[in-house]
Amino acid sequence: MAGEVVVDALPYIDQGYDDPGVREAALGMVEEECRRYRPTKNYLENAGPELSTAFETTALQREMERVQQRLPMEPLSMKRYELPPPPAGRLGEPAAWSESVDNSHAQLSHQATRVLNLELQLQYGSEAWRSYLNTLQALVTRSQNIHTQLRKQIASVNWERKRSQTASGARLRALRRRWAQLVSDNYRLERAVMQLEGQLHKARGQASAGDDEPADLEAVKMLPDKLNSETEKEVQKKIEDMFAD
16 A cells, blocks of 8 residues: 555564664664755744634734834823822813712722722632632542553553564564574475485486496485584574574
């Protein structure tokens, strides 16, 4: 299938990571990837428009513009707490004094509401805060339980991977030893065939020369013993060492 990736790494049983040249090869692959990557000034230009302004309010946008322009922050307005008299040009107008009185009543009502809120907080604030802390503790406990369950699931997945890879490693080693044995057997058979062909050629030469001596059948009979010679054992040992764990 096009684009299919076959993962054949078995980290729990693979060996050879510390062999000479492995680290250099990995660093070479990283350097090659870095050479192919061409960073730009705005590396997010292909990511589409930003969504950071989706939740900005008008007041927040004005504040962000002020920060970008490096303008000083406006001082805190205290007009809502002031009780100004009528303007100098309207000191003789009853309507102007009526507006000032209404403003005074509004300010007094506001201060009374603040005092009431402080009294309510003094009376019920501790219980409300304790209830909030209990709710927060319940959320923390629930999050910790979820975290513990996730860690258990991760450990279970890793254990299953290790078990599966360990079993696969044992089977791979058995197949590797079997393959090495078959290669060695094939080599011995090939040597036996070569020796038989040599003996046959020698026997035919003796027959064609009219020699009355019998063919070297004893040598042919001794071929299985030759297969167990020191040279054959050395070759088999080299083949097994090539595929040893």
